[in-house]
Amino acid sequence: GIQVEQSPPDLILQEGANSTLRCNFSDSVNNLQWFHQNPWGQLINLFYIPSGTKQNGRLSATTVATERYSLLYISSSQTTDSGVYFCAVGTNAGKSTFGDGTTLTVKP
């Protein structure tokens, strides 16, 4: 099956700093999502981005499908950005494979 690797596993930032999270995957995919898991455990959709670039406020994401990676950028980080960020990839077959996540801590 597809292997998904996220880096770094842990990231600690001061409020206001910028960060880049990476997701590498081992095979061609036609769907890719980024999620943020909040402190209560719910996964919140950030981006559906099988290719290209998208932006939503302070967050943006880029997927280079031909090179099998995706990047999530967080600018001017806030304490509420803390949590675990997951990348999930999949194919038409229906199942998604999740990475192990990046745990982000933003300190005030």
Place this chain on the structure above:
Amino acid sequence: DVKVTQSSRYLVKRTGEKVFLECVQDMDHENMFWYRQDPGLGLRLIYFSYDVKMKEKGDIPEGYSVSREKKERFSLILESASTNQTSMYLCASRGGVGTYEQYFGPGTRLTVT
């Protein structure tokens, strides 16, 4: 907005009990999924369903069964709960061909004592 709801946020059951976890989505999605999340093991797929009465095993189906009698509802059943099934259970739904964005419910933290 897509809404996926789960029947309980927290649940405590005893070993050997039969446990039902319910998931309902309101977007007429064909596909529904049950995952469990454990520290250090990430999200693992238990079962998924691509249509009413259809189901497929995921990566860790042992000890679980599922039911999908109506399109909007997907139930996860623990036939005889065991302590190693203490976990966070997450339900998700997704549309059909060409609509691959997955949406999650709030999760159920199940403790089996």
